[in-house]
Amino acid sequence: MNNCTKFGLAALLVAASAAAPVQAETAAPLELVGYVKLEKVTTDPSGERRVEWVEPQVVVPGDKLIFGTQFTNRSQAPIESFVVSNPVPPSVSVAQIDPAVLVSVDGGKTWAKLADLVIVEADGQRRAALPGDVTNIRWVLPAIAPGESGRLEFPVTVR
Amino acid sequence: MPAAASPAPAGIVIENTAEATYDDGGVTRTVTSNTVQVRVNELLAVAAASLDSGPLTVRAGPQVLSFLVSNSGNGPEAFALEVITAVAGNAFDAALDSIAVDSNGNGTYDPGVDAVLPAPSVTASLPAGGTQTLFVIVTVPEGVADGAQSAVTLVARSATGTGAAGTVFPSAGEGGADAVAGLSGGTATVTGQMVASASTISLVKWATVTNPFGGSTAAPGATITYGIRATVSGSATVDDLVINDAVPANTRYVANSLTLESAPLTDAAGDDAGEASAASIRVALGSVPSGTSRTVTFAVLIEE
Incomplete structure (x- = not known):
């Protein structure tokens, strides 16, 4: 009985550290923080166009957003084989993609660089994949040094 | 371009979450980022x-102009309509x-x-993305010249409000x-065009006299063909062009002398386009296209 209880508690702790994000933020060596910015274009009195990226307050179709993830290695050891996957939310269309990044245009079933992907249209016509076709993005980093942080971003247009 | 999807509906929340995996001493670990949310407003x-x-x-x-108003925003919206008939240049x-x-979606105005x-x-x-076909019913005044043009402007305005691009209507x-x-x-303006079509009818009447003696003297007993x-x-x-003419005083209509385009017409009413009586003749020409003419003749006898 006693042994059983101990075993149960241990199993629970393992499960919590792996699954609960709150726990992960403090306990995990890797921190991931997502953010979103809205493009705000203003024209100053001299007619010069200025672009600012602001906290989205009012967003309508056609607006440009940047979705980003900041990662930080909080541990004392390097993190290896670091892969970040980001499904592209519905209702947005990827505006631009780093040609080196792996993407999927079929919901994550197959992955390749955008330039190597082909779309087969409903009428059977084949064409090169475009950023707007991207359904998933995957960044692969060989290693993150202790204390190192960086940002992974992709610009989108609200459909 | 990728298929143009319909705009993100007003009110939906776009959520983005990234997931990372990494190698932790031979064990693959997974970390999920917080989810960022963006609510789509109504455009x-x-x-x-x-x-x-x-x-x-x-x-x-009365004339009917047809228009289509489309909601190109991302939420349900009603539109206030204004019709301007006094347009510069009219x-x-x-x-x-x-x-x-x-109402019945057939693209044609059906009164009632x-x-x-x-x-x-x-x-x-x-x-x-919805559309509405609208009919603007106007009355064209009498006396417009052939070829005169007129524009009718329809303005559709978002019922929620209109303003410079980017104007926010809170809540x-x-x-x-x-x-x-x-x-x-939040405003759309479109113009429909009309061009007036008018016709003028000219009537020319002539008379030819023949008398029983082979001359053309208008004497009793002579026949006048009009x-x-x-x-x-x-x-x-x-x-519905109709020609009416009275039989002149002191003359008598010559029975069965009425013709239309050289073809004889009976004097009886109802059996053909013409009818004649002692007092008058009448020929119903029906529709007569522009640039054409119709000739009617009849004869009278000068009474003795």
């Missing part, structure tokens, strides 16, 4: 187009009678079927979110 956008294939050829009286101005919606929008004319709420959008005026400011030619000019066909 106020409207488009309007004329459904007439070109300038409507019109005559005095050779004549029509008078607005009413605005009707194409297609609902007239009472003032102030506001459409029903159109879903995002006025779908689901209580803010509404935002789109590039057109000819009447109606010529239609202008751009429109004339409908």
Whole structure:
């Protein structure tokens, strides 16, 4: 009985550290923080166009957003084989993609660089994949040094 | 381009979450980022187009112009309509009678079927991407010259509000979110064109006298043959054109002398286009196209 209880508690702790994000933020060596910015274009009195990226307050179709993830290695050891996957939310269309990044245009079933992907249209016509076709993005980093942080971003247009 | 998906609906929340995996001493670990959320606001956008294939050829009286109003925003929206008949450059101005919606969706104005929008004319709420066919019924005044042109302008305005692009209407959008005026400011303007078609009818009458002695002296016993030619000019066909002429005093109509385009007509009413009596003749020409003429003749005898 006693042994059983101990075993149960241990199993629970393992499960919590792996699954609960709150726990992960403090306990995990890797921190991931997502953010979103809205493009705000203003024209100053001299007619010069200025672009600012602001906290989205009012967003309508056609607006440009940047979705980003900041990662930080909080541990004392390097993190290896670091892969970040980001499904592209519905209702947005990827505006631009780093040609080196792996993407999927079929919901994550197959992955390749955008330039190597082909779309087969409903009428059977084949064409090169475009950023707007991207359904998933995957960044692969060989290693993150202790204390190192960086940002992974992709610009989108609200459909 | 990828298939143009319909705009993100007003009120939905776009969520983005990234997931990372990494190697931790031979064990693959997974970390999920927080989810960022962006709520899509209502975009106020409207488009309007004329459904007439070109300038409507019109005559005095009621005329129907057809328009299409489209909700190009991302939420349900009603549109307030304004019709302007006094447009700069008009050779004549029509008078607005009413605005009707194409209730039965057949693209043609059906009086009594297609609902007239009472003032102030506001459409029903159109879903995002929805369209409404509208009929603007106007009256073209009498006396417009052939070829005179007139424009009728329809303005559709988002019922939520209009303003410069980017104007925010707090909490006025779908689901209580803010509404935002789109590039057109939530207003669309379209013009329908009319060109007047009018016709003029000229009547020419002549007489030829023949007397029993082979001369042309108008004496008792002589026969006068009258000819009447109606010529239609202008751009429109004339409908229901009727020629009436009285038999002159001191003359007697010569039975069965009535002709139309050299073809004999009976004197009886109802069996053909013509009828004649002791007092008068009458020929119903029906529709006479512009640029054509019709000739009627009849004979009378000068009484002794």
